[in-house]
Amino acid sequence: MVFALSLSASAQCSLCTKTAQQLGEGPAKGLNNGILMLAFTPLALMAFLGYRWWRSQRPSQS
Template sequence: MKQLGLFLMILLCSVQAMAQCSLCTKTAQQLGEGPAKGLNNGILYLALTPLLIIGILGYRWWRSNRTNE
């Protein structure tokens, strides 16, 4: 349970990370402050969704294999 809490804490802290490649950064700088934040949040949202799905499936697989041993 501690590991899950630590994972969630790291995940929530990483939401503030800059998720833009150099090309997207240059485009966002030309658009201004507001659209740049929106672009960054959209990139993070699109990246976190499949990672969360994989994480949930991995946790369920790990939990089911742990109880069988």
């Protein structure tokens, strides 16, 4: 859900912004999407590990 909402977000640093301006509209969007995908992967991994930890710490429901 967070990834779907962040598609219109601008994830470029100042150096990447200057490079994207020189590339044009299409490659700039691709660069921005690549940056968002690189940010999404570690966040999804941390969420998965956090969920697994939370499940292991819950008291058993017998």
